[in-house]
Amino acid sequence: MKSVLVTGANGQFGKSIEKIAVNYPQLNFVFATSSELDITSIESIEKKLFNESFSYLINCAAYTDVENSEKEPEKAYKVNADGVKNLALICKKQHTVLIHVSTDYVFDGEKGAPYLVTDVTNPINVYGASKLKGEQHIEYLMDSYFIVRTSWLYSEFGKNFYKTIFQKAKEGANLSVIDDQIGSPTHAGNLAEYILNLIIDQSKSYGIHHFTDGEILSWYGFAEKILKENGLADKVQLEKAKNYRTFARRPKYSVLEKHI
Numbered sequence: 001m002k003s004v005l006v007t008g009a010n011g012q013f014g015k016s017i018e019k020i021a022v023n024y025p026q027l028n029f030v031f032a033t034s035s036e037l038d039i040t041s042i043e044s045i046e047k048k049l050f051n052e053s054f055s056y057l058i059n060c061a062a063y064t065d066v067e068n069s070e071k072e073p074e075k076a077y078k079v080n081a082d083g084v085k086n087l088a089l090i091c092k093k094q095h096t097v098l099i100h101v102s103t104d105y106v107f108d109g110e111k112g113a114p115y116l117v118t119d120v121t122n123p124i125n126v127y128g129a130s131k132l133k134g135e136q137h138i139e140y141l142m143d144s145y146f147i148v149r150t151s152w153l154y155s156e157f158g159k160n161f162y163k164t165i166f167q168k169a170k171e172g173a174n175l176s177v178i179d180d181q182i183g184s185p186t187h188a189g190n191l192a193e194y195i196l197n198l199i200i201d202q203s204k205s206y207g208i209h210h211f212t213d214g215e216i217l218s219w220y221g222f223a224e225k226i227l228k229e230n231g232l233a234d235k236v237q238l239e240k241a242k243n244y245r246t247f248a249r250r251p252k253y254s255v256l257e258k259h260i
């Protein structure tokens with residue numbers, strides 16, 4: 001039976017994997033939260049991997065606060081770059097395949113068409129730059145890895161745009177959402193299935209993958225969809241934001257092309 005270690009297990013994506021893990025009885029999962037395994041500490045990782053060896057490590061650990069990354073870049077780099085380097089070094093030593101999740105924010109959004117896995121990266125915010133650095137450590141250090149870039153994740157778990165809009169709408173707040181950033185919302189459960197199937201299929205298509213749900217929307221369009229899905233469209237007012245102020249710049253068009 002293949003054993004799979006999941007790091008960052010308490011986050012949105014870690015919990016999404018845990019939810020569907022029961023459908024994969026042929027895999028033996030170990031879920032490690034940030035307090036059980038801190039990816040920024042070599043000792044912490046080695047402690048977890050001392051007695052047990054894993055065929056795969058799915059890294060869900062990350063610093064995902066896009067806004068705060070601008071104010072405290074060292075926090076983003078510590079986890080998203082240095083922490084990922086630690087995982088790459090140890091996985092290589094232990095012959096564990098690393099499956100790492102990355103982001104559409106590694107691109108600048110200026111292409112105006114869906115990004116291919118071969119397209120040049122050029123992040124325009126600290127979060128994206130720190131995630132790219134993590135990717136580069138893996139590519140430099142390892143041969144057997146998957147870097148799966150995805151975008152605009154949402155689910156019942158953790159903090160995400162879907163839940164924020166739904167919550168605000170339920171409270172009856174009027175919503176103002178930008179329509180000049182375009183991307184592909186992706187259900188975290190679908191990404192979890194994609195990744196677990198790479199394992200089940202014993203895929204050797206190592207390298208960078210793009211996975212999204214395929215629909216192309218603005219954040220405004222996504223908000224509209226969320227309201228409709230929950231029967232709230234007639235109950236709250238949704239307007240296109242003119243000046244929604246943020247610290248971080250975000251790519252204008254960060255759709256990921258799934259097919260090579």
Ligand SMILES: NC(=O)C1=CN([C@@H]2O[C@H](COP(=O)(O)OP(=O)(O)OC[C@H]3O[C@@H](n4cnc5c(N)ncnc54)[C@H](OP(=O)(O)O)[C@@H]3O)[C@@H](O)[C@H]2O)C=CC1
Pocket residue numbers: 007008009010011012013014033034035037038039040059060061062063064079083101102103104131150151152153154158159160
């Ligand atoms: N959310 C999104 O829209 C998107 C996310 N991604 C990528 O997907 C992955 C999963 O994201 P998501 O689940 O949404 O993010 P979350 O922020 O929900 O989860 C991240 C998890 O990482 C944990 N963590 C933080 N620092 C460490 C550390 N040093 N050691 C171990 N664990 C740590 C956090 O722990 P704690 O619970 O203690 O805070 C948290 O549980 C990330 O790599 C992210 O960059 C890619 C595209 C879109």
Ligand SMILES: Cc1cn([C@H]2C[C@H](O)[C@@H](COP(=O)(O)OP(=O)(O)O[C@H]3O[C@@H](C)C(=O)[C@@H](O)[C@H]3O)O2)c(=O)[nH]c1=O
Pocket residue numbers: 064065066067103104105150151152153160161164165175176177178181219241244246250
């Ligand atoms: C909540 C809200 C956001 N917005 C804007 C702000 C921002 O430009 C955009 C998205 O808002 P958020 O801050 O929720 O999204 P953001 O944190 O930028 O989401 C990103 O997270 C990281 C982790 C990723 O990897 C990306 O793929 C992407 O999902 O929508 C509004 O215009 N109105 C609103 O009411």
